[in-house]
Structure formats: structure tokens, C-alpha cells
Amino acid sequence: MKARQFIALSCIVLLPAMAYAGAAQKPILDSYLAAAKAENAAFSGFSAERGKAFFLAKHEASADTPSCTTCHTSDPTKAGQTRAGKDVAPMAVSKTPDRFTDAEKVEKWFTRNCQSVIGRACTAQEKGDFITFMSSL
Amino acid sequence: MKKIIGIGAFSLLILGASLALVGPGNSALPQVEPAYVKECGACHIPYPAQYLPKRSWERILGSLDKHFGENATLSPKALQPIKAYLDSHAADSAAGNPRIMRDVAVNNTPLRIVEMPFWIHIHHKQIERKAFDAPKVKSAGNCAACHKGAANGRFGDDD
Numbered sequence: 001m002k003a004r005q006f007i008a009l010s011c012i013v014l015l016p017a018m019a020y021a022g023a024a025q026k027p028i029l030d031s032y033l034a035a036a037k038a039e040n041a042a043f044s045g046f047s048a049e050r051g052k053a054f055f056l057a058k059h060e061a062s063a064d065t066p067s068c069t070t071c072h073t074s075d076p077t078k079a080g081q082t083r084a085g086k087d088v089a090p091m092a093v094s095k096t097p098d099r100f101t102d103a104e105k106v107e108k109w110f111t112r113n114c115q116s117v118i119g120r121a122c123t124a125q126e127k128g129d130f131i132t133f134m135s136s137l
Numbered sequence: 138m139k140k141i142i143g144i145g146a147f148s149l150l151i152l153g154a155s156l157a158l159v160g161p162g163n164s165a166l167p168q169v170e171p172a173y174v175k176e177c178g179a180c181h182i183p184y185p186a187q188y189l190p191k192r193s194w195e196r197i198l199g200s201l202d203k204h205f206g207e208n209a210t211l212s213p214k215a216l217q218p219i220k221a222y223l224d225s226h227a228a229d230s231a232a233g234n235p236r237i238m239r240d241v242a243v244n245n246t247p248l249r250i251v252e253m254p255f256w257i258h259i260h261h262k263q264i265e266r267k268a269f270d271a272p273k274v275k276s277a278g279n280c281a282a283c284h285k286g287a288a289n290g291r292f293g294d295d296d
Contacts, residue, residue, distance in 0.1 A: 064206035083207070084181035085279035108212075115208040 022135045025093060025100040029131055035124035043125060053132025054126055061119030068117060077137055092137040100131045169290065170222035176215055180207075182280055182287045186226035187233045188250045194223035195282055251277045 022029075029046070036043045055068045055076070064083065066070070071088055072080040077095050080088035089096045100106055107126075114122040122130075174183045186194070198220055201209045201267040209221070224230065240254035247253050251260075260277070269277040280287035 009233060062206065082180045083205075083275070086179075086181055087276045112208045112210060115202070115210075116206075 009042060022093065022129045024097065025135050028100050028103055028106055029128060029135075030105070032128040032131070036128055039124055044130040046125070046128040048129070048133040048136040051129035051131070051136075054129055055133060059118050062116055065113075068113070070117070076134055077113045091134050093135045094137055099134060106131075156257060170218055172215065172218040173222050176211055176219060178288070180209070181278065184250055184280075185290055185292075186223045186255070187228050187230075188253060189227060189247060190229045190238060190241065191224055191227040192246050193248060194220075194227055197248060198223070249278065 056074060058067050060066075068107070071082055072091055076091040079090055082088060088129075091099060093099050110122055110127055114120065169183060197204070198216065201211060213244050226232045228234065237253070237255050241247070250256050268274070274282040280292065284292050286292070
């Protein structure tokens with residue numbers, strides 16, 4: 001009985017804590033989820049692995065910014081630097097908890113950086129994968 | 138009598154101190170538009186409006202989709218206060234400084250402060266060009282690499 005009570009208590013205490021990592025990002029992720037389903041009927045959910053590959057990929061659209069890592073470095077838990085020399089806070093949600101919580105800001109930077117780096121707009125799936133990867137670190 | 142001399146000397150001291158504060162190099166800068174600091178200052182220091190003419194700022198704001206190799210577009214709503222601020226504080230505006238416009242040809246629209254004759258005169262008189270290519274500096278446009286007060290508009294020799 002005591003063990004059961006302990007497990008029940010642990011669940012009550014721990015669950016909200018576990019859900020917390022990413023809870024603040026959920027509204028934005030949900031809106032990309034709806035958009036991804038609309039884009040592709042076969043869409044089955046976001047993937048941190050795909051997000052990681054996307055983040056590290058090299059593109060041909062720009063010699064100045066061939067990859068997300070040009071400014072963000074290949075380690076999202078570390079601070080990056082813009083080409084003009086200004087620090088960029090880490091992209092990992094564990095390091096910068098207010099990442100992906102302001103929809104307008106998120107869209108502004110995806111719009112700019114997808115055009116700069118890839119030369120086209122990102123799909124909702126790419127955005128969702130990216131946020132899922134950044135929330136997993 | 139002594140008291141009057143004392144007051145006179147004190148007044149001169151205050152006057153001198155006030156003049157020193159508004160002297161060149163560390164002049165008190167006008168209040169910077171918060172939207173300009175937030176949006177433009179996200180990637181680089183909010184470059185002083187008074188270091189480029191109006192026509193330069195106009196061209197920069199009109200080509201943000203191709204901004205020195207990056208897409209830096211802003212919504213019309215976000216752009217509006219920035220445009221108004223740069224226009225009213227540019228080198229050739231009422232709030233500007235005629236010395237900054239010296240030697241800028243009327244048909245020249247510099248897109249970088251480092252192309253402005255005043256900047257070249259101050260920097261390349263004493264500093265070797267290769268110093269600006271050092272990894273810690275990255276580019277001459279990274280004012281804050283040397284001027285620690287750059288983000289707050291201070292560019293004196295000691296800043």
C-alpha cells in the first residue's frame with residue numbers, strides 16, 4: 001500500500017515537471033501540426049531526428065549563410081553569433097526557455113532565415129521538426 | 138567679494154563640464170527609437186542614424202529582403218516607426234551633424250557607415266586595414282569589437 005501511495009505521489013509531483021519541458025512551446029507546435037497535416041495527408045508527427053538533420057544540413061542557396069549552423073554553431077546548447085558579430089542566445093529550449101513561445105517572432109525568423117539559408121520558405125513540417133529538435137536537447 | 142569670486146568660479150566650472158559633455162566623440166545622443174533597437178539591433182549594434190544620409194537609410198529599408206547577404210524583411214507595421222526614426226535623425230536631417238556629410242557626393246548613396254568619408258578619415262588614418270579582418274573583429278562593421286560603448290551610441294577613443 002505504501003509503495004503504491006509513493007508511486008501515485010511521484011506521478012503527481014513528477015508529471016507536471018516532465019510535461020513542463022516543452023509546455024510553453026506547445027501552442028506554436030500545435031499550430032504547425034495542424035498546418036503540416038493540411039500540407040500532407042500522410043503526415044504522422046514531428047521528429048527531433050529529422051529536425052537535427054535539417055539544422056545541420058548544408059545548402060546551396062547562399063555562400064554567406066550555407067547552413068543554420070553558420071550563425072547558430074553546430075551545438076544548439078551554445079550561444080551563436082551573427083555575421084555582424086552579435087551574440088545569439090542558444091536555440092535549445094533547455095538553455096533559452098522562452099524560445100518558440102512568441103508566434104510572431106518565430107514566424108519572422110523562419111521567414112527570414114529559410115529564405116536566406118535555403119532560398120525558399122520552410123514547410124510546416126520542417127518548422128515543427130526544428131522546434132521538436134530544439135525542445136529535445 | 139570672495140564669495141562672488143567663488144560663485145563665479147563655480148559657475149565657470151559647471152559651464153566647462155557641460156560643454157565637455159556635448160563635445161565631439163562623446164556627444165549625448167538623442168533617444169533611440171525602441172523599435173529600431175529591437176529589430177535592427179537583433180543582428181548588429183543599432184548603427185547611429187546620424188552616420189548615414191536619409192537616402193542611404195531609404196535604400197537600406199527598401200531592400201531588406203537582400204540585406205548584406207541575408208533576408209531581414211520586416212512587416213510594414215514593424216517598419217513604420219523605424220523608417221520615421223531614421224528619416225528624422227539621419228546625417229542630413231535637422232537632428233544630424235553637417236560634419237558627417239562632409240565629402241559625401243550628392244550622387245553617392247553609401248550603404249555602409251564604413252564607406253562614409255568621415256569614418257574612413259578617422260579610422261584609416263591610424264589603423265591598418267588588416268586589423269579589421271582579425272577573427273575577433275570579423276568586419277569593420279562590428280563597431281563593438283573595439284568600441285565597447287557602441288551599443289549605447291558611444292564611439293569615443295576610450296569607448
